[in-house]
Amino acid sequence: MSQWRWGRQSLRRRLLTTVMVPLLLLLLMNSLITYIGALIYANHVHDKNLIDDTLTLVQLMATESPDGRVTSQAKFLLEYDPNGHNYFSVFSAKHGLVAGNPTLRPPDGLFKDSSETQLYDIQIEKHALRAASIQMTNPHDASDELEVNVAETLRDRHIEAQQILLLSIPAQTLLIFAAFMLVWLGVRTGLRQLDPLTTQLANREHDLAPIGDQDVPVEILPLTRTIDGLFARLRGMLALHERFIADAAHQLRTPLAGLSVHAERAQASADPATIADALNHIQRLIQRANRTSKQLLALTRAQTTEHEAGDSEPLNFAVVIPELVGLRVHEAIAANIDLGYEGPEGPLWIDGDRHRIQEMLDNLIDNGLRYAGEGALMTVMLSSQNDNIFLVVEDNGPGVPPAWIERLGERFFRVPGSAEEGSGLGLAIVQRIAEWHNAKVRYFAASQKGGLRVEIVFPAMHT
Structure with missing residues (x-):
């Protein structure tokens, strides 16, 4: 019984499948949007921290490094990253590289329109980095310009975005599941509106009256109107059959009555002339009945007004x-x-x-x-x-x-x-x-x- 039920098409399963697939796609899309949003947020936070680190390095050089050098402790803190590696560099207009990685330089023209701290993307040793740069006057030599650069890998940003995504997926899944259950209950409740119509049709025996549009949900009006059209065609066919029977009875009554009369004449008489006359009348009445039956069948076929494929x-x-x-x-x-x-x-x-x-x-x-x-x-x-x-x-x-x-x-x-x-x-x-x-x-x-x-x-x- 279960195999028979699952082998047949189910409107409920089709509706739920139609809803479930978009919900799963919505979950995937929402996860992607969440990840992108989390990555944007992580980038914003890390960019702000990167600027703060750059300004801290500038402050350190101004207060604690009178010779423009960076202490080993400060260098360790700037480059330390448990998940990768950070970079920094300090360049002097007079002396070149003062400290840090010599390959960390901002692109040309970065400070063309502004002297504020600038952010940019760079690649060092096949590592994609996010960097911050600032230009400043050497606090120990007013005739010298310093360029301070601090960069970090993008690994931490992606890890934080993934953590936010993993935290949001259970809540989103629960929400999708709750929405699916609500849809399931809605479909189940909505399909129950078909029960009165099913009961009404099941209780009919020979009634081919139209179902009508009253109390019929709008969504199944095309179905009920199609059924009404079928009922109308069936009523027409039944009326056609009843008319054919009535026509046949009307047209064949006279020749059949005549056949009976002349058959009785032939049986009751011994006169060959009378018998021959009766048989002659019988033959003519049979021909008339035969022609009438053929025309009744032709009329019945002609009264079928429905056109089907291949008829014309x-x-x-x-x-x-x-x-x-x-x-x-x-x-x-x-x-x-x-x-x-x-x-x-x-x-x-x-x-x-x-x-x-x-x-x-x-x-x-x-x-x-x-x-x-x-x-x-x-x-x-x-x-x-x-x-x-x-x-x-x-x-x-x-x-x-x-x-x-x-x-x-x-x-x-x-x-x-x-x-x-x-x-x-x-x-x-x-x-x-x-x-x-x-x-x-x-x-x-x-x-x-x-x-x-x-x-x-x-x-x-x-x-």
Whole structure:
């Protein structure tokens, strides 16, 4: 159980890890800043002591060394350093080196702008040193100038900075640990705000109502809104299924009832003519039920408005539409209908699904073959204007009375008085497929003499 739990992703662990790593980096950065600050402080203190040592050496030479020499005791104190080695030098303008290390000299121009005690960095025998220098009149010879230099290694400064750092690290670590514990408690308490939402969802059985934004933390609103979107899609799918069942029951009730009646006729009669007539009716009803079931399935597919990756592709209507029309020419010839195509030679591109376009065009042609009548003329036309592509199917049949044109495209609607059998789903399928392609369907009278013109306006694809 423990392995399963640790093997899964944990929001709590991820949040704590996300916080812990920056806290550790903060500890390292704070330690570096502390060390730099301690080193600056140590440098400031040692620089002040270095100046004091230089002034002390000057005072010593003025009061206790009438010949300008430095006693051995004073030399020992100046050079003694338990962790390294210190240096000093005294130079006379007349006599050169008076005492100390001859290599300890300030850089040229150090006293150009000021005669006060000056600090500088120097390197002697591969040792980095910090030095202080002062120029003064020889107290025993007013015509002579003395240059007094005192230098020390940097070791003590770094040791003191390290000691300060080591003293501060435990306190900083404790502070970081306390901050981490507070964050852990905050994350634990904050995640408990998800418990009511989890309980609410767990108590649902078939309820797909939206969760809503009320009492939902702002940070998880994107998640709950995504869940609400999923619920909405599920409600749509369930409604689609329920509608399909209702449509199927509505459309198949009549042919199934007819099948039962004619089957009983065939069983009850011994007359071959009656039996043959009943079987003929049964065959026609089976064909009608078969066509209706196919159109119901097509309508269900067409009503799925969600686009998924790979559903659509660039289609050149100037190539696709003539090919699809050509597939139906033999049926038009059998029905004694002149089916033709008119369109430009140049490409007309849309973003669409070829199978849905074929389903839509087949239903438009079926509608014309069924209702235009023998000897009719049906034309499929393509054109473009501005950023739109127009697909038009027009016939010169009896057409649709103006009072009923607005209802074309409704499910199960059939123009009253039509002699041809139909399910009333063909134009509804066309309507749904057009909506899937963000296209608009318009119906017109083809001419004053009759006929129907179906015009579908597609948005052009910019290539």
